[in-house]
Amino acid sequence: MKKPLLEIQDLAVSVDDKLILNGIDLSIQKGELHVLMGPNGTGKSTLVSAVMGDPRYAIESGSISFDGEDITDESADARARLGVFLSFQAPEEIPGITLENFLRTAAGAIEGKPMRVLAFQKKLKEQMQVLDMDESYASRYLNVGFSGGEKKKAEILQLLMLRPKLAMLDETDSGLDVDAVKTVSKGIRAYHDEGNSILIITHNAKILEELEVDYVHILENGRITRTGGRELADEILQSGFGALQKEAADA
Amino acid sequence: MRSFETEKTQVEEFDRSIYDIKDAANASFEVNSGLTPAIVQKISEEKHDPEWMRLFRLKSLQTYNEMPLPSWGPPLDGLDIEDIVTYVRPNTAMRAKWSEVPDDIKNTFERLGIPKAERLSLAGVGAQYDSEVVYHNVRAEVAAKGVVYTDIESALTGPYAEMVRKHFMKLVPPTDHKFAALHGAVWSGGSFVYVPPGVSVEIPLQSYFRLNAPGAGQFEHTLIIVDKGAYLHFIEGCSAPKYNVANLHAGCVELFVGEGARLRYSTIENWSKNMYNLNTKRARVEKDGIMEWVSGSFGSHTSCLYPMTILKGENSRMEFTGITFAGNGQNLDTGAKVVHAAPHTTSHISTKSISRDGGISTFRSAVVVAPEAVGSKSAVACESLMIDDRSRSDTIPVMDIRCDDVDVGHEAKIGRISEQAIFYLMSRGLSEDDARALIVGGFAEPIAKELPLEYAVEMNNLIHLEMKGSIG
Numbered sequence: 001m002k003k004p005l006l007e008i009q010d011l012a013v014s015v016d017d018k019l020i021l022n023g024i025d026l027s028i029q030k031g032e033l034h035v036l037m038g039p040n041g042t043g044k045s046t047l048v049s050a051v052m053g054d055p056r057y058a059i060e061s062g063s064i065s066f067d068g069e070d071i072t073d074e075s076a077d078a079r080a081r082l083g084v085f086l087s088f089q090a091p092e093e094i095p096g097i098t099l100e101n102f103l104r105t106a107a108g109a110i111e112g113k114p115m116r117v118l119a120f121q122k123k124l125k126e127q128m129q130v131l132d133m134d135e136s137y138a139s140r141y142l143n144v145g146f147s148g149g150e151k152k153k154a155e156i157l158q159l160l161m162l163r164p165k166l167a168m169l170d171e172t173d174s175g176l177d178v179d180a181v182k183t184v185s186k187g188i189r190a191y192h193d194e195g196n197s198i199l200i201i202t203h204n205a206k207i208l209e210e211l212e213v214d215y216v217h218i219l220e221n222g223r224i225t226r227t228g229g230r231e232l233a234d235e236i237l238q239s240g241f242g243a244l245q246k247e248a249a250d251a
Numbered sequence: 252m253r254s255f256e257t258e259k260t261q262v263e264e265f266d267r268s269i270y271d272i273k274d275a276a277n278a279s280f281e282v283n284s285g286l287t288p289a290i291v292q293k294i295s296e297e298k299h300d301p302e303w304m305r306l307f308r309l310k311s312l313q314t315y316n317e318m319p320l321p322s323w324g325p326p327l328d329g330l331d332i333e334d335i336v337t338y339v340r341p342n343t344a345m346r347a348k349w350s351e352v353p354d355d356i357k358n359t360f361e362r363l364g365i366p367k368a369e370r371l372s373l374a375g376v377g378a379q380y381d382s383e384v385v386y387h388n389v390r391a392e393v394a395a396k397g398v399v400y401t402d403i404e405s406a407l408t409g410p411y412a413e414m415v416r417k418h419f420m421k422l423v424p425p426t427d428h429k430f431a432a433l434h435g436a437v438w439s440g441g442s443f444v445y446v447p448p449g450v451s452v453e454i455p456l457q458s459y460f461r462l463n464a465p466g467a468g469q470f471e472h473t474l475i476i477v478d479k480g481a482y483l484h485f486i487e488g489c490s491a492p493k494y495n496v497a498n499l500h501a502g503c504v505e506l507f508v509g510e511g512a513r514l515r516y517s518t519i520e521n522w523s524k525n526m527y528n529l530n531t532k533r534a535r536v537e538k539d540g541i542m543e544w545v546s547g548s549f550g551s552h553t554s555c556l557y558p559m560t561i562l563k564g565e566n567s568r569m570e571f572t573g574i575t576f577a578g579n580g581q582n583l584d585t586g587a588k589v590v591h592a593a594p595h596t597t598s599h600i601s602t603k604s605i606s607r608d609g610g611i612s613t614f615r616s617a618v619v620v621a622p623e624a625v626g627s628k629s630a631v632a633c634e635s636l637m638i639d640d641r642s643r644s645d646t647i648p649v650m651d652i653r654c655d656d657v658d659v660g661h662e663a664k665i666g667r668i669s670e671q672a673i674f675y676l677m678s679r680g681l682s683e684d685d686a687r688a689l690i691v692g693g694f695a696e697p698i699a700k701e702l703p704l705e706y707a708v709e710m711n712n713l714i715h716l717e718m719k720g721s722i723g
Binding site: 052053054055056075076077079080081085086088091092094095096097102105106109110141158162 | 669670671672674675676677678679680681682683685686689690692693694695696697
């Protein structure tokens with residue numbers, strides 16, 4: 001079997017000395033789309049934040065490898081430059097820097113060389129069209145005064161512009177209306193190909209409808225308790241996590 | 252737990268190399284340090300003052316000796332006037348061609364980008380080196396409209412002598428405070444600008460003040476008169492190389508904005524960190540006139556700078572936009588003052604301050620509304636950003652409202668850089684330093700966009716340099 005793009009082994013993560021995740025194993029191959037589900041407060045966001053390198057989350061044990069490199073001790077910017085990306089549930093507002101300037105700065109940081117302005121602008125315009133984003137957003141300050149839906153679209157725009165190897169989407173569909181979910185889903189499809197991988201955290205079926213799901217993982221009480229195919233997501237969306245837990249208890 | 256701290260390097264002071272290149276001492280004349288009637292007399296002789304000015308200087312000196320130091324503001328212990336050389340004449344007469352300016356002085360201004368800016372984007376330039384103006388030139392087409400832009404010494408004896416005499420230190424009298432009195436006694440250099448009625452100067456004039464001599468004082472006087480319905484944008488820049496002894500800057504700026512006229516006055520102050528910058532700026536605005544201040548304070552050891560606007564005529568307006576960046580060892584006490592002295596006057600003060608690495612930044616504002624200023628409006632907003640726990644930021648607003656029918660507002664915010672915001676930017680590939688610089692740059696952006704372009708670029712560079720290796 002070929003080497004996975006992301007390989008998490010026996011990972012334990014704490015925040016403020018409270019253990020949130022324990023014994024997490026997860027492996028994602030290039031080209032795969034994984035879905036992470038689970039009741040609120042079980043550590044889904046903690047997992048993707050730890051993979052991204054949020055310093056508030058302390059890695060107590062275990063390891064994270066990416067593209068064959070151990071990144072457990074790498075800083076967030078080093079991980080981003082290797083190709084890790086996180087679409088935040090509540091992205092920060094950064095006054096004084098426009099979305100366009102920010103994206104050019106970020107793309108330059110990841111590429112390791114400054115972006116050519118005209119080529120960059122052309123690409124930005126194209127990707128904004130994919131997401132039905134008004135061009136005026138490019139010259140607005142990053143996320144400042146954006147509605148919830150606009151912020152999520154701006155995250156997907158960053159995904160499309162930065163083209164990471166691994167995209168982790170933390171409830172990018174939550175709080176969006178039906179049309180906006182469709183747009184985000186369209187953005188994900190525009191990004192996804194054989195060379196990259198996706199990990200989606202969601203509570204909704206809508207976002208998965210038009211996506212090719214390879215694996216579904218259920219995270220409960222800081223552990224991955226079940227892994228299956230798309231049918232596992234359908235089952236949960238129909239009957240809830242409670243039914244699943246009961247089934248497990250009965251077995 | 253892994254933290255940002257491990258990756259940090261501490262840089263004591265940012266690279267000021269462009270500003271820090273010192274020229275060898277090559278003065279043609281300088282007075283002894285200290286302040287006596289004989290020294291003031293000597294300065295007056297050297298400058299061939301008219302008689303009234305000689306007497307004015309001596310009277311100012313008397314006022315200086317009688318006045319106490321201010322009882323408030325940052326400490327001035329490190330400043331001893333006995334150690335300050337108040338007059339240093341550079342080894343050249345004033346020129347109107349850069350090619351005639353001595354090489355060492357010309358090269359200094361070349362490094363600061365002044366001749367280039369003059370060619371590209373200015374209608375005229377004045378350049379002062381220590382106590383005297385070494386270069387002054389204004390574009391022929393601007394001069395042809397009747398605009399006068401010259402050193403103040405020439406103006407004192409030229410066709411505008413009477414106008415200068417009528418306005419000189421009338422807005423800021425020597426009795427205003429101790430350093431205004433000092434200025435009255437030993438002032439030298441600076442610019443005189445007169446814009447005739449209805450004339451609009453479409454591209455800016457700029458004066459640049461460079462202090463090269465260690466232990467010296469610079470006391471330039473800027474007098475600008477913008478007549479009825481005229482428009483001018485005036486830019487003032489200042490810098491000095493760093494020495495281990497205290498230098499003093501006690502300039503004075505007097506601005507007269509005529510009826511329906513508009514004056515924009517932009518400053519980027521980048522003195523070295525041994526400088527006491529005790530500068531006084533004041534504007535008087537007639538009916539329907541507009542005064543706009545844009546002020547950036549980055550350098551100096553200690554600054555006291557509170558540009559004041561007197562809204563004298565009905566419907567006159569002022570806008571003040573300022574930014575102050577206090578780093579290690581700096582105590583920058585800045586702000587703005589406005590007096591609403593007529594009905595339906597408007598003031599808008601908006602400032603940002605950044606303090607890091609133990610720097611102290613204090614914002615003072617004073618809004619005075621006279622009983623006759625009915626229907627006036629005033630809005631003051633200040634925002635402070637503290638980069639670390641060792642730095643300080645204070646806001647001291649004063650309001651003296653003597654009229655019921657006014658609309659006065661004050662808003663103050665003090666904040667820190669959010670660690671979540673840093674993580675967000677780092678997750679997009681930016682290094683921690685770059686993430687911090689981006690956030691601080693963004694904080695300063697509303698001010699930067701008011702600055703002339705080359706100064707906005709300079710300010711951004713300064714912020715990036717200052718933020719390199721800053722403490723989290």
